[in-house]
Amino acid sequence: xxENRVLVPFKENGHAHQRCMESALTxxxxxxxxxGVRLTxxxxxVLELVWRSHEPVKAYxxxxxxxxxxxGSAPPTVYRALDFLQTEGMVHKIESLNAYVGCGDPxxxxxxxxxxxxDCGAVAEMDDDDVxxxxxxxxxxxxxxxxxxxxxIKGLCxxxxxxxx
Amino acid sequence: xxENRVLVPFKENGHAHQRCMESALTxxxxxxxxxGVRLTxxxxxVLELVWRSHEPVKAYxxxxxxxxxxxGSAPPTVYRALDFLQTEGMVHKIESLNAYVGCGDPxxxxxxxxxxxxDCGAVAEMDDDDVxxxxxxxxxxxxxxxxxxxxxIKGLCxxxxxxxx
DNA sequence: AATGATATGTTATAATGTAACAATTTACAG
DNA sequence: CTGTAAATTGTTACATTATAACATATCATT
Ligand SMILES: [Zn+2]
Ligand SMILES: [Zn+2]
Ligand SMILES: [Zn+2]
Ligand SMILES: [Zn+2]
Numbered sequence: 001x002x003e004n005r006v007l008v009p010f011k012e013n014g015h016a017h018q019r020c021m022e023s024a025l026t027x028x029x030x031x032x033x034x035x036g037v038r039l040t041x042x043x044x045x046v047l048e049l050v051w052r053s054h055e056p057v058k059a060y061x062x063x064x065x066x067x068x069x070x071x072g073s074a075p076p077t078v079y080r081a082l083d084f085l086q087t088e089g090m091v092h093k094i095e096s097l098n099a100y101v102g103c104g105d106p107x108x109x110x111x112x113x114x115x116x117x118x119d120c121g122a123v124a125e126m127d128d129d130d131v132x133x134x135x136x137x138x139x140x141x142x143x144x145x146x147x148x149x150x151x152x153i154k155g156l157c158x159x160x161x162x163x164x165x
Numbered sequence: 166x167x168e169n170r171v172l173v174p175f176k177e178n179g180h181a182h183q184r185c186m187e188s189a190l191t192x193x194x195x196x197x198x199x200x201g202v203r204l205t206x207x208x209x210x211v212l213e214l215v216w217r218s219h220e221p222v223k224a225y226x227x228x229x230x231x232x233x234x235x236x237g238s239a240p241p242t243v244y245r246a247l248d249f250l251q252t253e254g255m256v257h258k259i260e261s262l263n264a265y266v267g268c269g270d271p272x273x274x275x276x277x278x279x280x281x282x283x284d285c286g287a288v289a290e291m292d293d294d295d296v297x298x299x300x301x302x303x304x305x306x307x308x309x310x311x312x313x314x315x316x317x318i319k320g321l322c323x324x325x326x327x328x329x330x
Numbered sequence: 331a332a333t334g335a336t337a338t339g340t341t342a343t344a345a346t347g348t349a350a351c352a353a354t355t356t357a358c359a360g
Numbered sequence: 361c362t363g364t365a366a367a368t369t370g371t372t373a374c375a376t377t378a379t380a381a382c383a384t385a386t387c388a389t390t
Binding site: 203223224225240241244263 | 376377378379380387
């Protein structure tokens with residue numbers, strides 16, 4: 001049985017993003033409580049800042065905002081929080097952009113396949129078993145055992161493709 | 166009809182790497198001549214340094230070697246050469262490592278799927294149409310049109326898996 | 331040889347990320 | 361409670377990766 005879940009859809013026109021964010025924050029809180037780890041103020045705030053949009057957010061942009069709120073913030077403040085959030089599955093790093101996106105599904109530990117729109121910058125996350133299975137097979141043909149996959153796909157999202165028409 | 170070409174195999178025990186490198190350099194020279202672009206001394210030397218092994222090479226490691234040979238070298242020297250080599254398809258960047266690997270097939274323009282061994286650091290490049298087709302299909306289901314793919318797979322290569330046994 | 335295009339030299343700086351250690355806060359056992 | 365260890369945050373410094381901007385040199389063509 002295979003699965004093709006879309007974890008973070010592209011923003012539809014006028015989608016209520018406030019809800020995306022609130023939902024993600026709520027899930028994060030529940031997840032942390034269940035795991036006995038602490039979603040401290042800093043971590044929570046960084047997660048909020050990552051979720052401000054569906055575009056990948058840069059560490060130093062997060063830092064700039066933190067510094068507006070609390071001058072004691074420094075690079076380690078942000079990177080530590082991001083490390084925590086990645087470990088707990090609430091944030092993924094987009095390697096090809098040196099930027100971070102929120103994940104709405106921290107309970108099912110995974111790293112998905114990212115679709116990144118060259119026009120609007122929005123990112124969608126798929127978590128597709130067919131892709132995973134095919135790659136495992138192809139790698140296996142070379143005797144390679146997969147630990148982790150970085151799959152970042154650049155292109156044009158549906159909304160932007162429509163607008164171009 | 167689909168294709169699963171292995172462009173850069175994992176190094177077999179005692180494989181004659183000198184030949185990998187010479188072959189890549191020869192192809193590069195021919196390709197540049199055919200395209201009317203110039204494989205200058207710097208570019209050629211950077212390509213050689215990328216091909217010193219099958220492990221991804223860092224820009225500043227290349228720079229250090231260039232500086233041994235010519236003190237006038239600076240970061241732009243390396244990054245310009247790498248840009249040229251990437252544009253001409255002779256080098257690929259591994260985004261998740263900020264490092265560069267040689268490609269032996271600059272004529273068939275592509276960016277492949279990389280298998281990166283966590284143990285020996287070697288990288289193999291696949292260029293697999295099945296993977297490309299499946300990803301295009303899955304992305305297409307979301308209305309997404311693919312321009313470019315970054316696929317970097319971490320794991321254990323066949324040689325290292327055998328040694329572990 | 332003159333010319334424009336390409337490539338390289340040079341300096342400075344931007345952007346991204348980490349090491350190391352001190353201070354503070356939290357959890358919790360006694 | 362209160363002392364203690366662990367976890368978190370503060371702070372400073374630095375390492376790594378990459379680019380901007382402009383000067384100089386080289387190459388290709390006339
Ligand atoms: Zn949203
Ligand atoms: Zn995810
Ligand atoms: Zn070789
Ligand atoms: Zn290649």
